[in-house]
Amino acid sequence: MAKRIDVSGLSAYYGTHKAIDDISMTVEPRSVTAFIGPSGCGKSTFLRTLNRMHEVTPGGRVEGKVMLDDENLYGAGVDPVSVRRTVGMVFQRPNPFPTMSIYENVAAGIRLNGGRIRKAELDDVVEKSLQGANLWKEVKDRLNKPGAGLSGGQQQRLCIARAIAVEPQVLLMDEPCSALDPISTLAIEDLIGELKERFTIVIVTHNMQQAARVSDRTAFFNLAGVGQPGKLVEIDETARIFSNPSVQATEDYISGRFG
Amino acid sequence: MDITSSTADSSPPARPGAKPGSKAANAAKGATRPGDRIFLALSRGSGLLLLVIMAAIAAFLAVRATNALSHNEGNFFTTFEWSANATPPVFGIAVLAFGTIVSSLIAMIIAVPVAIGVALFISHYAPRRLAAPLAYVIDLLAAVPSIVYGLWGALFLVPHLGGLYSWMNDYLGWTGVFAYHDGAARSLFTIGILLAIMILPIVTSVSREVFLQAPKMHEEAALALGATRWEVIRMAVLPFGRSGVISASMLGLGRALGETMAVATVLSPSFTIGKSLLDPGGGTFAQNIASSFKESGEIGKDALIASGLVLFVLTLLVNGAARLIIARRKEYSE
Numbered sequence: 001m002a003k004r005i006d007v008s009g010l011s012a013y014y015g016t017h018k019a020i021d022d023i024s025m026t027v028e029p030r031s032v033t034a035f036i037g038p039s040g041c042g043k044s045t046f047l048r049t050l051n052r053m054h055e056v057t058p059g060g061r062v063e064g065k066v067m068l069d070d071e072n073l074y075g076a077g078v079d080p081v082s083v084r085r086t087v088g089m090v091f092q093r094p095n096p097f098p099t100m101s102i103y104e105n106v107a108a109g110i111r112l113n114g115g116r117i118r119k120a121e122l123d124d125v126v127e128k129s130l131q132g133a134n135l136w137k138e139v140k141d142r143l144n145k146p147g148a149g150l151s152g153g154q155q156q157r158l159c160i161a162r163a164i165a166v167e168p169q170v171l172l173m174d175e176p177c178s179a180l181d182p183i184s185t186l187a188i189e190d191l192i193g194e195l196k197e198r199f200t201i202v203i204v205t206h207n208m209q210q211a212a213r214v215s216d217r218t219a220f221f222n223l224a225g226v227g228q229p230g231k232l233v234e235i236d237e238t239a240r241i242f243s244n245p246s247v248q249a250t251e252d253y254i255s256g257r258f259g
Numbered sequence: 260m261d262i263t264s265s266t267a268d269s270s271p272p273a274r275p276g277a278k279p280g281s282k283a284a285n286a287a288k289g290a291t292r293p294g295d296r297i298f299l300a301l302s303r304g305s306g307l308l309l310l311v312i313m314a315a316i317a318a319f320l321a322v323r324a325t326n327a328l329s330h331n332e333g334n335f336f337t338t339f340e341w342s343a344n345a346t347p348p349v350f351g352i353a354v355l356a357f358g359t360i361v362s363s364l365i366a367m368i369i370a371v372p373v374a375i376g377v378a379l380f381i382s383h384y385a386p387r388r389l390a391a392p393l394a395y396v397i398d399l400l401a402a403v404p405s406i407v408y409g410l411w412g413a414l415f416l417v418p419h420l421g422g423l424y425s426w427m428n429d430y431l432g433w434t435g436v437f438a439y440h441d442g443a444a445r446s447l448f449t450i451g452i453l454l455a456i457m458i459l460p461i462v463t464s465v466s467r468e469v470f471l472q473a474p475k476m477h478e479e480a481a482l483a484l485g486a487t488r489w490e491v492i493r494m495a496v497l498p499f500g501r502s503g504v505i506s507a508s509m510l511g512l513g514r515a516l517g518e519t520m521a522v523a524t525v526l527s528p529s530f531t532i533g534k535s536l537l538d539p540g541g542g543t544f545a546q547n548i549a550s551s552f553k554e555s556g557e558i559g560k561d562a563l564i565a566s567g568l569v570l571f572v573l574t575l576l577v578n579g580a581a582r583l584i585i586a587r588r589k590e591y592s593e
Contacts, residue, residue, distance in 0.1 A: 056482060058387070085485030095476040099498035108494060109484040159480070166484065 002029040002200040003069045003086075003169040005050065010064030011229070012042070012049050014057065019045045021229035023064075025219060027170075032192060032201045034211035034238065037221030038253070042230025043204050046221070047172050050202065051087035052080040068169065085112075088168035092175040094155035096147035096162070103143040105158055106130060109166040125165055133161035134191050153184020160191065164199070171195065173203040177210065189214050208254060212242050220250045324568050327561030335565070340530050341547065343562035344555055350562050352569055354530050358447055358541040359570065362522070363515040365451025365536070366458055371508050373455075374462035381463075382470040383492060394467060401460035409524030412453040417525060420444035420452070424537050438535040445527040445539040453521055458511035465510060469503030470496055502585040509581035516574055519545035544570040 005027035012020045020042035027033045035043040048054040049062050052073060066073040073083050096105045106126045110117060117125075126143070130136040135157040139150070147158050156176060163171060173192075177185040192214045195201060205211050211218050219235035234247050245251050328335055330348050338351025377397065381390045424439040431437035477495035486494060522543050528550060529540035542550075548563045555563060 051483065053479065053483060056479070081485050081487050084483055089483035091476060091479065091483075093476060095474075095480040097477060097480065097494060097498070099501075100494075108481075112484060112486050112490055162480075162484065 002198065004029045005170060005200065005202075006065075006067040007050075008065045008067075010046070010049060010062065010066065012045050012054055012063075013059070013061040015059035017227075018229040020049075020221075021231050023232045025232060025235050027200060027202055028217065029200045030196055030198075031216040032196050032203060032214050033235075034215035034218045035202065035204045035221060036206075036208060036211050036218060036253075037230070037233075038223070039206075040226075040230070041221040041223045043219075043221045044174055045230070047174055047202060047204050050170070050172055051089055052083045053089065055080065085109075085166060086168055087170040087172060088163035088166065089172045090156070090159050090163055090174065090176050093179050094152055094159050096150075096155050096158050098146065098148045100147060101144045102130075102139050102147045102150070102158060105147040106161050106165050109162055112166075129161040129165035130158075132164050132195070133157045134187060134194075135161055151184070153180050153187055156180060156184065156188060157191065160188075160195075164195065168199065170200045170202065173201065175204050175206060178206060185210070208242075212238060218242070220245070220247075220253065222249055222253070320564055320568055320571075323561045324565035327558055327565050330558050331562070339532070341551070341562075343551075343559040348558050348562065352544070352566050354532055355542050355544045355547050355566060356569065356573075357532050358450075359516055359543040359545075359573070361536065362447045362450040362454060362541075362543060363512055365448060366454035366515045367508060367512055369452065369455035370459045370462055370511060371504075374459050374507070374511075375466055375504060377459075377463045378466035378470055379492060379496070381467050383488065383496065394464070397460050397463050397467075399460075401464070405457065405518060406520040406524065408453060408457050409521035412449070412521060412525040416453060417444045417449060420449055424448075427537065435534050436536055439537040440535070442539045443527070444537070445525055446533075446535075446537050447526075447541045448536040450522050450526055450543070451536075453525060454515040454518055457518060457521060458514050461514060462507045462511040465507035466500065466504050469500040469507070473499040505581055505584055509578060512577055513574055516570065516577070517545050518543075519549045522546040523549045544573075 007026070008024045010020070010023045011018060023046060035047065037043050045054060050066060050073075052062075054060045054062055062074060064074070068086065072078070073087075096102075097108060100108065103126055106129050107122055110122060110125055127136060127140075130139060135154060138154060139158075147155065150158060156179075160171075160176075177188050180188065189210065192201060192203065196216075203211075203214065215238045217235060218238040218241040220233045220241065221230050222233045223230045233249055234241070234245065236245070241250060242254060245254070327343070327348070327350075331350060332347040333340060333349035333351050335351055337353050338349060339353055341350045341354075342348065343350040381394050381397075385393060421441075421444060424444055427437045428439035432439065473496040477499070478491050481491040481494040523546045526542065526546055527539045528542040528546065530542065531540055533540050544566050548567055552560065552563055
């Protein structure tokens with residue numbers, strides 16, 4: 001189910017502007033890796049290169065290699081659509097499809113991936129995914145109501161259910177709690193702890209306590225100045241990054257001395 | 260509750276000299292500056308003027324139409340004849356209503372799918388360098404005067420449709436509706452094709468605007484699930500744009516229903532409803548008014564006004580239906 005991500009020499013561009021420069025790192029399977037760093041340091045851009053969403057942006061371009069076990073996502077002849085079916089994503093703002101019911105939202109990905117599927121089987125997957133996202137109990141009596149009618153935190157868990165319904169290898173989360181209140185945030189964080197048993201999880205966050213709480217490894221990104229590309233400063237065990245980082249800039253950022 | 264009542268009670272003593280209606284009392288209410296008052300009078304006046312003009316037009320049309328209807332010896336809704344200038348006058352709108360609705364429907368069936376396709380191509384498929392000029396050309400098409408379309412239809416479309424009609428006759432002639440008997444192609448179907456071309460720009464450009472506004476976050480949600488470009492459109496763009504496309508189509512339908520010069524130029528009018536849509540003949544409300552207004556006497560003109568009123572009601576119904584469809588989808592749209 002979960003695969004290792006091995007990035008080497010990866011740079012990403014918006015037109016002629018270089019957003020991230022020469023990043024190499026390994027993301028371990030069945031673990032949570034958190035990306036932290038000041039705004040504009042390219043951590044979201046980097047996240048979006050991991051499922052080839054970066055190139056959807058007009059002018060978006062990527063150089064380098066992303067190996068998912070032994071397959072290069074940027075290899076010749078690799079279809080970005082099939083990459084995104086293997087590497088799921090959850091966004092900053094909850095974005096359930098507004099015209100679809102809760103049930104249809106969860107089923108949306110399966111209908112794309114599998115094409116035809118028997119109703120009973122689909123019911124099963126929808127229930128399993130909603131349970132996996134700790135949402136089943138709250139919505140099981142109103143599966144046919146619009147997904148947009150849920151609270152923000154429930155919508156975000158619905159989006160997680162939608163993402164895991166297609167059984168991806170990797171789950172990318174781009175600041176999944178930044179639009180949520182503390183209680184909903186806690187619910188999502190608990191969920192992340194459960195999901196890492198099954199998936200490789202990468203999470204971008206501005207909340208350092210959150211990174212410390214949920215992640216096994218933490219990567220710190222930084223940029224030299226405005227207009228400069230973002231770089232990976234270091235990646236290490238989360239406990240080590242937050243207690244005894246090997247680079248001074250990491251310690252400065254974590255202790256709030258800049259950024 | 261307590262707070263508001265106490266402030267209301269305490270305000271008059273706070274301004275001892277203020278009598279009701281004086282400047283100070285008005286200042287508390289708001290609009291007292293001369294500029295405000297002038298603008299209020301102007302905007303309220305324009306609003307009222309519009310209503311008065313509308314009412315005057317409606318009254319005028321209703322009076323004239325009633326005059327004609329009281330003299331009519333035929334049935335206004337079922338008579339297949341328009342002899343409004345004869346004594347006694349005999350006229351009915353059956354043929355006109357049929358021709359108007361059928362030709363507009365044909366136009367919609369042809370134009371709406373094409374317009375949606377073109378709009379999607381411009382908004383989601385075409386590279387930017389191509390999209391902008393293409394959108395501009397489409398908008399330009401809407402600016403061509405309808406008489407130009409009419410001339411093009413009469414001089415080019417009519418002589419060149421024979422082949423298509425023979426082909427349709429070969430495969431669909433058995434239905435009767437698409438049988439073709441080698442006449443000039445001045446039929447309701449030709450009108451439908453011409454109207455389709457005429458409403459294409461407006462339907463396209465309104466749809467395009469709606470598709471461009473489809474929220475990026477939902478498109479990205481679909482992409483991240485592994486949707487192809489078409490699947491993104493189906494999941495995130497079309498559902499969002501549905502009500503907009505309906506409005507666009509209704510705008511187009513409105514134009515098709517009321518189109519006058521192009522129809523009058525191309526159609527060879529007759530007061531019959533042919534079995535086949537490909538045979539020449541038929542008529543529409545607007546075309547009939549344009550073609551026979553000049554030669555009409557008093558009653559004839561009033562009869563044309565009556566038919567115009569029917570067209571007006573028809574357009575109202577179409578718009579009402581469109582609003583109903585849009586309102587019913589509200590629950591699911593943002």
